[in-house]
Amino acid sequence: MQLYYFLAVILSLSLGSLPESNQPFGHAVGFSGLVIVAWWGLCYLAVRMVAGLIDKGEVEATVGYDWFDRQTECFRWFSLGLILLCLGGFGLGRNLDRLPLTQHSLALQSIVLLFPAIAMMAGLWAGESLFAARMGVARRGWWATLTSTFSALRCSVGWLVAPIIGFLAIIDLISLTAVGDQIPNWAAWIALVAVMVAGIPILVRRVFPTRQIDADTKQWIQSVVTSGGIRRCKIVMWDTNHQTHNAMIAGLFGRFRVLLLSDRLVRDLTREELAMVILHEVAHAKRFHVPLRILALVPAWLLGAGLERGLMHDSMPVGAADWAADWAGTLGSVLSLVATVLILRLVSYRSEFDADTVACWLAPAVSRSCERVPTTEPEARRQLASALLRVTEGCAAARRPTWLHPGIADRINAFSPPQVA
Structure with missing residues (x-):
């Protein structure tokens, strides 16, 4: 997002x-x-x-x-x-x-x-x-x-x-x-977590328009995902009328997990390139990047809650007490929002670099049981770089870094060490 x-x-x-x-x-x-x-x-x-x-x-x-x-x-x-x-x-x-x-x-x-x-x-x-x-x-x-x-x-x-x-x-x-x-409050939090685990993948399948995947392609994608270490995952093709290159994995556990691949991505990439994109999403799941991102935001919101509570404390000066009570919630939200944006920048960049590296590690092992998957780490790095360049071809903006996503050149340099002369 x-x-x-x-x-x-x-x-x-x-x-x-x-x-x-x-x-x-x-x-x-x-x-x-x-x-x-x-x-x-x-x-x-x-x-x-x-x-x-x-x-x-x-x-x-x-x-x-x-x-x-x-x-x-x-x-x-x-x-x-x-x-x-x-x-x-x-x-x-x-x-x-x-x-x-x-x-x-x-x-x-x-x-x-x-x-x-x-x-x-x-x-x-x-x-x-x-x-x-x-x-x-x-x-x-x-x-x-x-x-x-x-x-x-x-x-x-x-x-x-x-x-x-x-x-x-x-x-x-x-x-x-x-x-x-x-x-009790703890039961409400447990219910929220349960809704997130079970509901978000279902919502993704309902919100995004989808289309059928041919049986051979779906079987091959499923074998790559399974060999990568994700035993149960629903495969869904996102119908973008062949306008968008995109992929994402939603859900945290078992049958509540769904892999979403856009139709243009499946159509335009070679099997080797597509395998690396899939393994990148598998790496996000195996390394628990989504729950780690959520946990990383906890300090930001605790910081905001601490400021709000401090402003409403009885020890505030008499003249500032009313003003502080009125604006405590707003100032706490602002602090939480700023901290969230800063933390997301750090965590998002690290998780993307980590997913690229892990995908290249996984490829040789996956290739033993799946066809058209890079068989060595150097070949995996080359195919992943090719996939990243192809899906951003003709769109300079997509190759530039954003606040939540590193640039394509930075990603390729991170998982492709320079060649020694």
């Missing part, structure tokens, strides 16, 4: 801890609605401007695509400020505890808090769909734009937002009964 999507969701939910505002909720809704409408208009103008320059021949298509990508990226980060303006400045997220409809429902509060972010993301996705249609690489029409926007929502933040709202809805239902007061 891109850092932007993570920040947009977490920032939106964190802004629910802001102090109450005297701004009437109706005004907050109205002003926020105007900002969102203006945002959609800006996205449309961006499409029209760049597409018009290409149509007139004033810029080449490749240059126009690059301009539009850069423009869209700037818009994404600018939207975080607009989310803060809607929820904090206008007060859309600061009066939810006083509204009869939302004051007793965490799920409804989360929907309101996430609405500006989702609406602005949708504007960008719709703009990308319109631009693709203007360039003749996608279908035209409002229905095509709507379906493309919904598909982008499903595959980007949908699998993150859906379980959050679902879990909060379960809490709401429990709180409406007498059972809620009898459930």
